[in-house]
Amino acid sequence: MNAPATITTVHPVAARRVGLTLAAAGAVLFSAKAILAKFQYRYGVDALEVLTLRMLLSLPLFIALGIHESRRPGRIPMTRRDLGLIVVLGVLGYYLSSLFDFWGLEYVPVSLERLILFLNPTFVLLIGVFAFHRRVARREWIALAVSYAGVALVFVENLRVQGDHILFGSGLVLLAALSYALYLAMSGQLISRVGPLRLVAYAMCVSTxxxxxxxxxxxxxxxxxxxxxxxxxxxxxxxxxxxxxxxTFTMGAVARLGAGTAAQLSVLGPVSLVFLGAWLLGEKITAVQLIGTAVVLGGVLLLTRPAANSVPVQVEKATGGR
Structure with missing residues (x-):
């Protein structure tokens, strides 16, 4: 994952407060989709039905967003290559990833699902290593090890408590995380051309x-x-x-805070799910799960700190592979 150049910007206090609120709300709301899926499963529906309803009902909103963004002045016309990449990204990022995620939720608790999905940054980093020849700093390898150790703790605890179906469900959620990581790794250059909101809107239409x-x-x-x-x-x-x-909240937060701060606030998502799952779904919280959650969040915080990306990326190799 390419580290963008650091730009020092002074944000007004009010704008920063709004940005922090948007980032926190976006992280919690996006994670809460797992809670809603669990409630829907109680009525006899499955992952495909949950996903289809979600996509169809959100489609008008994303169509409106896409039309609004495409009419902004100064937009660069999209090429056939851009459109082809959007199709690929829509299938990877919002179809396959969501399908595997909702399918996995039929077998695993929301706390484990969110922790596995939270490995997305580590997958993006590894894709950068093997696909784009990115060099990785020692601190990043330490962050990877810490994150996976935390997930292993929670996984073993859930396997002990809930049985072998956790293996299958965790594998599905892992595929969801990998699909979304591929989406993130491939979308960087396209975002700069198309714009983040327009890209998301178009990709969601493809995914639907x-x-x-x-x-x-x-x-x-x-x-x-x-x-x-x-x-x-x-x-x-x-x-x-x-x-x-x-x-939209996340994009608003990025505009006010910068990508780095907004990304760090996403740690609120899995933390909130641990307690929301216990409160709304009656899922047990054990000491091992709490320790594992803390370890994963510590690893991700290490990975998202600006100093973590201390080894420069060779731009010609990274961009040439996309």
């Missing part, structure tokens, strides 16, 4: 199309119209408050 095609190949579309009413209400909350709003 892929999800709907998947559903139509496997299911009767009439099934989506015959689900229990609470499923639709939960899906609408998921689409607005755990999909669309977190995306």
């Amino acid at each position: 199309a892929a999800t709907v095609i998947h559903y139509l190949l496997l299911r009767d579309p009439a099934r989506l119209l015959d689900l229990p009413p609470p499923v639709y209400g939960l899906a609408l909350i998921n689409a607005i408050f755990c999909t669309f709003l977190p995306v």
Whole structure:
């Protein structure tokens, strides 16, 4: 993952407070989608139905966002290569990743799901090493080791308490994390050309199309119209408050705080899920899980500190591979 050049900017106090609030709210809301999925599963729906409803209900919002962003003055026209990359990114980042995530949630508690997904920064770093020949500082390797040690602690504890299905569910969530890491690793150059909000809006439209095609190949579309009413209400909350709003909140936070500070505040997501899962779903919190969560967050904080990326990236190799 390429480290952007550091630019020192003085942010007004009020703008900084708004940015901190947006970043924190975005992290918590995005993580809460796992809680809503767990509630929906109680009504007999599965991962594909949860994902399809989420994507269809959020689609009008992302279409409106895409139209708004495309009409901004000074936008660079997109090339065929840009459009092709958006299709790939939409399939990787919001179709496959979400599908594996919701499928895995059928088998694992939300606390473990969020910790595994929180390995995204480490996957992006490793992709940079093997695909883009990025050099990694010693502190980054230490952060990787700490993060994986924390996940291992929580994984072993859940395996002991809940049984072998944790293996399958954790594997699915791990695939979700890897898919999203590929999306992040491939999107850097495109974001600078297309813009973050326009890229997200277009990618979500592609992901919705892929999800709907998947559903139509496997299911009767009439099934989506015959689900229990609470499923639709939960899906609408998921689409607005755990999909669309977190995306826009995070972009607003980046504009006010910079990417580094906004990324560090994302640690609030998995922390909130540990307690939300216990409160709303009755999931047990053990001492080992709390220790593992603290270890993972410590590793991610090491990774997201500006000083962690101390080895310069060879720009010609990193950008040439994309």
